[in-house]
Amino acid sequence: MIRTLDDLDCEGVAVGVRIDINSPLSETGLADDARLRAHVETLSELLERGARVAILAHQGRPGDDDFSTLAAHADRLDELLSFSVDYCDATFSAAARERVAELEDGEAVLLENTRFYAEEYMEFDPERAADTHLVEGLVPALDVYVNDAFAAAHRSQPSLVGFPQRLPGYAGRVMERELDVLAAIEDTPQPRVYLLGGAKVGDSIGVARSVLERGLADTVLTAGLVGNVCLLASGAELGTASAEFVYDQGYWDEIDRAGELLDAHDELRVPMDVAIERNGERHEIPVAELPQETETPAMDVGSETVAAYSEILEDAGTVILNGPAGVFEEETFAHGTRELYSTASEADHSIVGGGDTAAAIRRLGIDGFSHVSTGGGASLALLAGDSLPAVEALDE
Numbered sequence: 001m002i003r004t005l006d007d008l009d010c011e012g013v014a015v016g017v018r019i020d021i022n023s024p025l026s027e028t029g030l031a032d033d034a035r036l037r038a039h040v041e042t043l044s045e046l047l048e049r050g051a052r053v054a055i056l057a058h059q060g061r062p063g064d065d066d067f068s069t070l071a072a073h074a075d076r077l078d079e080l081l082s083f084s085v086d087y088c089d090a091t092f093s094a095a096a097r098e099r100v101a102e103l104e105d106g107e108a109v110l111l112e113n114t115r116f117y118a119e120e121y122m123e124f125d126p127e128r129a130a131d132t133h134l135v136e137g138l139v140p141a142l143d144v145y146v147n148d149a150f151a152a153a154h155r156s157q158p159s160l161v162g163f164p165q166r167l168p169g170y171a172g173r174v175m176e177r178e179l180d181v182l183a184a185i186e187d188t189p190q191p192r193v194y195l196l197g198g199a200k201v202g203d204s205i206g207v208a209r210s211v212l213e214r215g216l217a218d219t220v221l222t223a224g225l226v227g228n229v230c231l232l233a234s235g236a237e238l239g240t241a242s243a244e245f246v247y248d249q250g251y252w253d254e255i256d257r258a259g260e261l262l263d264a265h266d267e268l269r270v271p272m273d274v275a276i277e278r279n280g281e282r283h284e285i286p287v288a289e290l291p292q293e294t295e296t297p298a299m300d301v302g303s304e305t306v307a308a309y310s311e312i313l314e315d316a317g318t319v320i321l322n323g324p325a326g327v328f329e330e331e332t333f334a335h336g337t338r339e340l341y342s343t344a345s346e347a348d349h350s351i352v353g354g355g356d357t358a359a360a361i362r363r364l365g366i367d368g369f370s371h372v373s374t375g376g377g378a379s380l381a382l383l384a385g386d387s388l389p390a391v392e393a394l395d396e
């Protein structure tokens, strides 16, 4: 059983809250604050109820351009919440413990990027994670631990799985809601249609396999790069540029995996036409008519595919979307994503997973979905039937 904030007596309690505010950055700071907004509910509730809140989070991966301090995140949280959120440039040192000890009831501090500390970027089993410097260092300053970082719950890192070994653990409101929706897919109305696009081919083929083998999906529609790989697996000649792109990304193993799935499951569909760039313009071609030599890869699904997929989406009881249908960042190739997502948003029950997917619907101004997940890898793992280490660690 996983305890939630309903089970927590907050008044005067020092709460360590793990959130996921890993966000795209711009030169001036945060390029998107959607993930910060998602945690406002949990943080506000804790503060309103008189907790003293130490917030833990990561940003980027060591060596990447977006591996940065959390100073800008603290400023933005301070603006978003009607409570003060301070920033502390330490994570688990004496300075961090002192800053947490100074908190008054109803005050919060965002501690520094947990991944500035090497052990946090490693995966441990929970018992071992509980012995890491981060957890050892902070536990004396905290009374309880709340995990609201659903989007990072597929990682078995110390700040996600170690604390609940040493402190009473609770799920925050984001975590609770995500699990309520995504772990209960099998109870949603049928026909259940999955639209899998985007560029995470291995993960998406894994989801397709899992939902088809478990009988969860009535239809799996493929689009984006995932669709291109499935087309190649079906024996289609996609043209040299698309094939090279797929091979350059290292997805050749996925072609075999997709081929096995296509052989075994008629419910798995591939695009009938695609859009490529020709003389700077969008050009749609039926897959069967694609020339062998192409200069640009397939960047979107074509109108024939949109029409056929839309009919299936219109009849769906539940639609689960992960990954855009094309390179939606370029207006010329946003057509498939815009059309298919708009149709999907009208289903009785519609669930969107994936960071880029959520960005796509915001950018294209499509709303009306039943649930937009904060998670990318975490929602894919859950949809594929895998358990999430950080969730297991909260389970008593």
Ligand SMILES: Nc1ncnc2c1ncn2[C@@H]1O[C@H](COP(=O)(O)OP(=O)(O)OP(=O)(O)O)[C@@H](O)[C@H]1O
Residues within 6 Å of the ligand: 197, 198, 199, 200, 201, 223, 224, 225, 228, 298, 299, 300, 322, 323, 324, 325, 326, 327, 328, 329, 353, 354, 355, 356, 357, 358, 375, 376, 377
């Ligand atoms: N045909 C295509 N060829 C190349 N890239 C494509 C194609 N279709 C979509 N994409 C790219 O896929 C990317 C998004 O895919 P991804 O699988 O990462 O989505 P996501 O799961 O929502 O993201 P996140 O990793 O943030 O959770 C976009 O940047 C888009 O341009």
Ligand SMILES: O=C(O)[C@H](O)COP(=O)(O)O
Residues within 6 Å of the ligand: 020, 022, 060, 061, 151, 152, 155, 355, 375, 376, 377, 378
């Ligand atoms: O953005 C995400 O998917 C999560 O914050 C996890 O980040 P990671 O993939 O760098 O572990």
